[in-house]
Amino acid sequence: MLYSPVIRERFRSPRFRGRLEAPDAVFEDVNPLCGDRIRIECRLTDGVLADARFTGDSCAIAAASADVLIELMRGRPAGSAGAVDPPMLLERLQADIRPSRMKCVTLPLAVLQGALSGKEVAR
């Protein structure tokens, strides 16, 4: 199935869409495939990703991916974000994503990793 029940559910009712007040780390980037922009804001407590929220006009796949990614990472050391890889996200999404749409899955991951490594937002 192209859009798994997980993707549909997360797209319709995301748990982590929104903004944080005075976030400790922020990054956003663009999917070169479609120009979609995803922004993730993070709250860090003693090196742990205490909370995060995402925003952005994006497709269902990118939104669902951002949502499951934040769920996966919350409460974990910020440094462990580098260990998250696309197969872990695909497993959570329970979806068979075509190569042409893999960027939609990986964009939130790159954005979160960018935020946690202190990358500057390009304009």
Added chain:
Amino acid sequence: MTLGERCRGDFPILRRPVNGQPLVYLDSAASSQKPTQVIEALQRYYERSHANVHRSIHTLGEEATELYEAARDAVGAFIGARSREEVVFTRGTTESVNLVALTMARTLRPGDEILVTEMEHHSNLISWQMICRDRGATLRAIPLVEGRFLDLGALDRLLSDRTRVVALAHVSNVLGTINPVAEIAARAHAAGALVLADGAQAAPHLSLDMAALGVDFYAFSGHKMLGPTGIGVLYGRREVLDRLEPGWGGSEMIKEVWIDHAQWNDLPWRFEPGTPPIAEAVGFHAAVEYLDKLGMERVSAHERELTALCLERLALIPGVTVYGPTDAGQKGAVVAFNVDGIHPHDGAALLDQAGIAVRAGHHCAQPLMRRLGIVGTLRASFSVYTTPGDVERLGEAVATLHTQL
């Protein structure tokens, strides 16, 4: 029987299913499908006549040269060029625009201005950005009115004796708007500027006459008008091309070469270094013959009917927003639209499940998307083989998108 129903049989690819459904191909503005006549011309050329062109003193070389130059003449006649010298073969619209930008760059001075429009495809924008940056020139854009037409009042304010080139789409690849190129060319010429029209979305759909358009350059691609990929045309008015230095160097574009200098070849070969896309030219010839046989007036009328039908069907679906002129008479064969709450890429992926191929995204026109305040759109586009039934199937599928996500 409509033109589309009559032509369909000539396009073998339209017989294949996609995702278990009969294919509805509505992405011709990105690249059209090819009729048997084009496919066979390519095969015949490779099986019978292939060799390198121009300096091969043997039968095959002469045949290939004849076929290549005959293709040039046919494509030139198709757009109303006055002579062979005005038709330069390139790899496509993008290369044609780059060629003009590159040759014009050599003549630019700091303070000169290039004028584009807010509705340009990136291919008629980025190369101008690059040469403006390199030469200290300024890039300006004609704004839109109502998000769909060029603001011709602003054009007069933007044109000045500093304007060197006005580069604009003949037909917008998103809005479909047919721009008044002849009128803009006249005003640009009065200001002393040259005019380049990007005809990628016009050449496949409109009857063209370069003299009537009054442009100095006209760029278009073979693959959007039933021809092969890898070939396009830069039409250039002979008096203008004659004054320009070559874009790229190499073989074929020279007459005589010394170690430290060379004498350029005549037009049009001066702008065609290296071995050209010969088979592609032969296939392109077959494509314009196919279109000529149908008659471009008939092709235009057919596609206008499809555009009108598509606009009508989409207007009936709640939550659908259509971009560009709403009168099919003012549009090329494209309809860009969005469905509330559905990202264009999700929409396109779901339509693909129903066997319907449409384009989705920013359509290489990000400044236009920004101007419209959207990330992208879905886009249905039509060609000679599109039928009213195809448009009906699109309408039915778009109406059910909401239930699928």
